[in-house]
Amino acid sequence: MSRQPLFKLLCLGCMVVAIFIVTALCMNGLPINQKSLPLFVNTSTSLPLGFYYMKKVQVLKRGDVIRLCLPEEISKFSVERGYLRHGTCSGGSTRIGKPVLALHGDTVVVTQKMIHVKGHHSFNIPIHTHDQRGKRLPNAIGTHILKEGQCFLLSIHHKLSYDSRYYGPIPCGVSPYSILEKL
Numbered sequence: 001m002s003r004q005p006l007f008k009l010l011c012l013g014c015m016v017v018a019i020f021i022v023t024a025l026c027m028n029g030l031p032i033n034q035k036s037l038p039l040f041v042n043t044s045t046s047l048p049l050g051f052y053y054m055k056k057v058q059v060l061k062r063g064d065v066i067r068l069c070l071p072e073e074i075s076k077f078s079v080e081r082g083y084l085r086h087g088t089c090s091g092g093s094t095r096i097g098k099p100v101l102a103l104h105g106d107t108v109v110v111t112q113k114m115i116h117v118k119g120h121h122s123f124n125i126p127i128h129t130h131d132q133r134g135k136r137l138p139n140a141i142g143t144h145i146l147k148e149g150q151c152f153l154l155s156i157h158h159k160l161s162y163d164s165r166y167y168g169p170i171p172c173g174v175s176p177y178s179i180l181e182k183l
Contacts, residue, residue, distance in 0.1 A: 040067065040097065040180055045158035047097055051183040056176035060100055060151065062120065067097045067178040074167045081135065083162045097180045098153035098163055103172075108144045108152045110165055115154060123156060127165050140168035149174075 040052040047065065054067060070078060075091020078084040087094030102108045107118040116122040127139050146152060151172040155161035164170065 042097060042180075044097070046155040046161045046163070047099075047157055047180075048182065052097065052180040053183055054178055054180055057179055058175050058177075060103060060172055060177050060179075062100055062103060062117075064100045064177070065097050065180040066100050066151065066153070066172065067095050067180055068173050069093070069095050070167075071170055074170070078162060081131065082133075083131075096153075098155050098161075100151050100172075101154040101164070102146055102152040102169075104146050104148050104150060106146050106152070108146065108164075108169070110139070110141050110144070112141065115165060117152075123154065125154075125156060125165070126159065128160065132160065138166050140165055144169050 038054045040054050042049055042052055052065070057064070060066065069075060069089035070084075070091065070093060072089075072091040075084070075089050075093040077091075079086055079091065079093045084093040084096065086092055089095060101115070101121070102117045106120070109116045109118070110127065112127050114122060114124050127141060128137055129139075131137055144152065146169050149171055150169040152164040152169045154163050154165060
């Protein structure tokens with residue numbers, strides 16, 4: 001096989017992958033009530049970079065990576081601070097993808113240096129007082145008993161992830177839940 005057809009085939013393959021990525025990125029920003037591709041391209045530091053398959057589940061489990069809109073006030077704050085891009089959620093941010101650490105009935109204890117889910121896990125992870133720009137961060141230090149429909153999100157992939165250690169438990173939404181699985 002000569003080099004020219006091989007080069008054309010390589011270029012065609014690259015174009016197909018590029019179109020696929022651009023389409024997936026564009027679809028990620030669609031309003032919640034519109035259909036989107038079951039593919040999510042993660043470019044944030046909260047999860048490993050890459051492609052994720054989005055699927056619906058009836059029951060959330062600890063460890064699931066949930067895709068949802070943050071509550072309006074947290075969403076607004078996240079956009080104002082530059083933690084999230086502008087999007088279609090009620091507070092103006094994009095949807096997030098974060099691992100579920102705790103669910104209804106769990107007790108989560110947050111200290112300055114550790115997060116503990118009674119009967120399950122402990123994470124030695126700092127609660128930062130300031131973000132990378134030197135702005136003061138809120139925190140969820142204290143004991144939280146999660147109510148029906150609440151979840152506590154924690155990303156241990158990046159030490160500066162903005163998650164429930166700063167804003168506390170949040171509503172998980174309603175079933176079916178959108179979760180992400182790494183491809």
